Amino acid sequence: MPIFTLHTNVCQSALPKTLMTDLCQLLEQAMDVPAKSFAIIIHAGQQMMFAGTNEPCGLCSLQSIGKTGGPRNENYSKILCEFLNKQLQIRPDRVYINFIDINGANVGWNCTTFAGVVF
Template sequence: MPCLNLTTNVNLDAVDTSAIRSEAISAVAKHTGLPESYIMTSLKGSVPMTFGGTEQPTAFGELVSVGGLNPDVNEKISAAISTILETKLNVPKSRFFLKFHDTEGSNFGWNGSTF
């Protein structure tokens, strides 16, 4: 079950964060082949962050999944999420990192157990 965590230094007070999370869920579902109902997202804003020594808009993301990730899928998800952040939050693609974790089911808890 993929979980996408996004953190940015952009203030989200006037931003439709539901739309961003919804688009991100759709992108992860599309490229992993998993149902949207399996995907979790979080989006944190106004986090003190720098990239390259400046506080210009930047973001960091982590996607953890039990399967469904591979180099081709990761590249497509990275492109999709960076486009979302660029269009919705004005975070340039060059100022966004996305880390992928493909983990074993025994390392991912859900419903009081593990996968």
């Protein structure tokens, strides 16, 4: 059930058409979780300032039941920053990423929760 959210001041029209698909494939491979389990949300064209300027920037979160922490987060940070730089010209020093490990009992889906499930 990983959820990736990106808030960016890059305008919607500047987003590559395959951005979400490419991002899903990247995260699927990095997290070893099937694409059918992902939710990806992109809020483009936001009124944002980062480090005192309105140059392209991104505020992200990656939420998951398990699959986050320590060295994993360092790897995710590297691949996500490189991806955002390549795809949206957002420099890595203009990206914050919050990694959030969620207890499966606190996520509902399909009339139940993910209690006891680790992706």
